[in-house]
Amino acid sequence: MDSLEIDDNVSGFENLTMTRLITPDFQRSQTPRSAVVCLGLLCAVLLAGNIGQIVNYELKIRPVLADLNQVHRHTPQQAQHFLQNDTLNKEKDQLKTNLDALVTRLNNLTKEKDQLLTSYKTLAKEKEDLESVHLALTTERNEFKASVNNLTDEKDQLKESYNILKQTSDQLQMSYDALQADHNVLTESKDELQNNYATLQTEKDELQTRLSSVEAHRNQLRLLLSNYTALRREKDRLQRQFDYLNLRRDLLETSYSSLFKAKDRLQYDLTNTQRRNQQLQTSRDQLQKMVNEMEAKIRGMNCQMGWRKFGMSCYFTSGSKKNWTESRKACIAEGSDLVIINTGDEQAFVNSLLNSGENAWIGLTDSLTEGEWKWVDGTPVTTAYWQPGQPNNKFVEQDCGEIVQNSPVGDWNDDGCFADQKWICEK
CATH class of the missing domain: 1.20.1270 (Substrate Binding Domain Of Dnak; Chain:A; Domain 2)
Structure with missing residues (x-):
């Protein structure tokens, strides 16, 4: 009976442990x-x-x-x-x-x-x-x-x-x-x-x-x-x-x-630009004076036989007919190239070199880029004299330009470069 009594001392815990009322795990958990x-x-x-x-x-x-x-x-x-x-x-x-x-x-x-x-x-x-x-x-x-x-x-x-x-x-x-x-x-x-x-x-x-x-x-x-x-x-x-x-x-x-x-840097560039501008102004005046003197000399010069003078250029109208490529080669052999028309007066002069109804090759082509017409020196066309509805590339590969004598001024037309006709040179 004494073994079942609960006490606060150690022996009491031992008795409770022996009777399985208090387990060792419970003692360790305190x-x-x-x-x-x-x-x-x-x-x-x-x-x-x-x-x-x-x-x-x-x-x-x-x-x-x-x-x-x-x-x-x-x-x-x-x-x-x-x-x-x-x-x-x-x-x-x-x-x-x-x-x-x-x-x-x-x-x-x-x-x-x-x-x-x-x-x-x-x-x-x-x-x-x-x-x-x-x-x-x-x-x-x-x-x-x-x-x-x-x-x-x-x-x-x-x-x-x-x-x-x-x-x-x-x-x-x-x-x-x-x-x-x-x-x-x-x-x-x-x-x-x-x-x-x-x-x-x-x-x-x-x-x-x-x-x-x-x-x-x-x-x-x-x-x-x-x-x-x-x-x-x-x-x-x-x-x-x-x-x-x-x-x-x-x-x-x-x-x-x-x-x-x-x-x-901009200040330095501005100074250099102003100095160069002054130098270019002086050079331009000198060149303009030289150009004026050259133009006066050229106007006083005569063209060779068979060539006609207009302004500072000489123009030649062929008597035979060739395609556009061969016509240009013929002009180059004479130290010139197919004619380049820059003004209305020049257009009227070139037109006067032909008889009524005649066609002649000029230095105009869009063979490099279709629809982008350029002169033989590579410059684009600024003033054009196309016939109404031209250029139309009506027939395939109409990549070369010609002048048609059908009015006092004349008109341009696109044609196949393989066609044989007269040509006009300029130098």
Whole structure:
């Protein structure tokens, strides 16, 4: 009977262990409450540090960022002037110092988070051990209940036997007394079992309280993790803004330097251009004087026999007929080329070299690019005298131009370069 009594000393725990009321796992699961108290204090310190860091950001860093944003909204000239003053340099240094402090604080928070995670894992393991102990105690309690029920049944049977034995013989009176003694023992055992049940119920309530405390610590850890994530995002945002401002400053400095160099280069080019313009003006006057003298000499010169003079050029009308390519070769052999018509007077003169209804090749072709008519010297046509509806490329490969004598001025027409007809040379 003494082995079933519960005491606070060691021998009491040994007796409970031997009777399987308290298992060795339950003894090992007893954790000092001081660890839980320390963990709560640590969480409170971390929360206070986070609040202080947010207050520091609102009082120091946000005004600096507002000033930097104001700098960014200035024009490039105002921003350059603003960045050069001493106040911005001091604020930039203060910002760097604050950023370094934030980085240090972030590293400390990372270490504290790892310590909290380790403590959380330890508490989770202890929770699992307590749940195992609770399950074992519940099983043993059920076994004790079954044992009490069995003993109650046995007691009823003994009562029935006692009645039978009392009726049958007085000789069984001794046995009846022994059964009565056993009944008293069972009653005492039942009382002890009820006391043990009450003790287990109390321990269960304590375990439930500890479980609630663990849940509260876990919620605090989640809150700390959320605050850490927010601080990390804020740090990244500040870093991006800091990098952008540095890049903007470098770009402004580079732009200012480039503009200053470009101004010097343009000033130098302007001076050289003005000097060259003056030199070209002098050269042009000299060349114009030489051209005038040459034109006077050319006008006084006569063309060779068979050639007719107009302006400063000599013109030759063939008596035979050839295709456009051979006609040009014939002109080149004479030191000339097929005629190029630049003015209306020249058009009327060339037209007068032909008899009424005659055609003759001129130095006009679109053989290189269809529809893009050019003279034999490569210059494009500026003034044209095409017949109505011409050029039409009516027949395939009409890539050469001819003049048709059908009016006082004459008209142009496109024709196949393979056709044989007269030609007119100019030199």
